[in-house]
Amino acid sequence: MTEARALQPETHRTGTETTISVEQIRKRYGGHEAVAGVSLEVRRGEFFGVLGPNGAGKTTLVEIMEGLREADSGTVTVLGRSPWPRNVALLPRIGVQTQSSAFFVRQTAREHLSTVAALFGAPKDAAGRALEAVGLTGKRDVMVENLSGGQRQRLAIASALVHEPELIFLDEPTAALDPQARRDLWEVLRGLKRQGRTIVYTTHHLDEAEALCDRVAILVDGAVAALDSPHSLVAAGGAPTRLLLPAGRLSPEAALEIEGVDRAEVRGGSLVLETRVSGQVLTAVDRLVGLTGVQTRTATLEDVYLELTGAAAGTTAEGTGGTRTTDGTDDTEQQS
Template sequence: MTDTETMPADPGDRAARAAIEVGEVSKRYGTHQALDGVSLRIARGEFFGLLGPNGAGKTTLVEIMEGLRQADSGTVAVLGGSPWPRNVALLPRLGVQTQSSAFFVRQTAYEHLATVAALYRADRAAVERTLGAVGLVEHRDTRVENLSGGQRQRLAIASALVHDPELVFLDEPTAALDPQARRDLWEVLRGLKEAGRTIVYTTHHLDEAETLCDRVAILVRGRIAALDSPRGLVAAAGAATSVLLPPERMTVEEAGAIPDVDRALLRGGSLVLETRASGKVLSRLDARGGLDGVQTRTATLEDVYLRLTADAAPPATGAGTAGHEENTEQQA
């Protein structure tokens, strides 16, 4: 179902049902157009991914949603209200984890989280629950300054969740985590979604976005280049399937001559046949010697992303405010 098909007829009802409504938002820093007429709607309870290369506008867009920055033009509604000017009534309803989180480094992990919880008037039981959710119970009495980078990242996520917010913004939350900790956090995030939380997620891990997100928006040079479910984007792209063979099976020239093979090449120790008719190609390979050692790789969100962003280069930084904001964007 498309976003248009889910829109209520009454604009007021539509705004009430949406967690976030962004209409034609633009933002410029000096000569750099960070956002250029961005519009999107994020439903309540949706796990929404923001993807894009460095400098695409992700951080600026998220900061406008959070009420940390004012748009030059356009409209923004968050949980039915305007985030700008700084809307203090929204703050208890939002959870925010940034790439550069601030900590009370001389406190223990438990003390730090208890301090954050107290600011939101959350109880001590919430501190214990959240430490367990992010896998920090064993480090509850470790000073923040002695935590590893990955453990600090988990504490930053805990700080965004401890007050049980309705809407959670997570900026590269798994960037410093090892593979097992990353998968553990996925389960935490799935639990939040099952509990009805809305999550806005920026990441450069395309497999993560494909696994977790209901929909993703791919930003390129301040504009939305694509917006759909990961599966919808892959299907719409019509990307080729790769059939991988042991290289001794045949030459590249022989492989390229097989009907319905679009391209053949050697890559990563395999003979790779790119095709949009994988069933027919597999049948022909089976007839020419069987399918032992043959593998297939279907198109992924990463393939779509690379196609859309292939020509996007980060903007050159300038002096003064514009340069500062562009550098901020490039960290996203």
């Protein structure tokens, strides 16, 4: 990906004006209630994440917001209008990227975007600016059918941005991207937010949601289990801090004798201690065996998510938690 740039230089802050209002939305498929009385608001200029395991109702809820699906009951307003029945007046004001985006595969990337831009009445230079925004300028003359999966994903995002909508829906936008391309796209998305655009976004990358979203709604069985900023959810979650000691330096039995250690077990070549008083335990470990090679893994949004969704305990011990050495510097970034 080339260096990302904002489509426009204008900057706004997240406001209190409501862009999307969802009130008691329900949707049933046969005997299964996919969306079970969801209520939420998305504010103007907000980066809003919709999270949840497969089958939690994320896609159905977002498609109702987009006007692609009708709710059984409840009300939705998008930019002050009802999106259903299909509201063509909203189309120039919203951009949608889905995981199954359609392309004009016998056109080049630039031709494809020019066609999409023309459908919305966007200016002639819109395709070039959208290509630059997602780092595809070098592929502008490549046939869409010859683009890689990750490049097509970026083209799908460019297609949602080409007419410069004020509200953007992104469904797993970084799913097919390598780690560096994923981080580059984060900067594109941050640039869109700085312009005041509202972004509704689904992802299974919890580190990504924590880094980008102003607020997230976590869906479980079709209902909102939690809704707040990632920071507030993590702070309120009470998940333990994990201390990782090189294996063999201290036995699990000896570690459990340290006041403040709630759990101790060997995983992946390390002795993992769980505690809610990390400073106290680090002091004790230093006194017993020293702190060389000791790492801490603080609670993350993934800890909150796994607790709410009932995922198997212990997944995050070797997962995406932020890792720090005992001198406070980053040892490894959160991994995808």
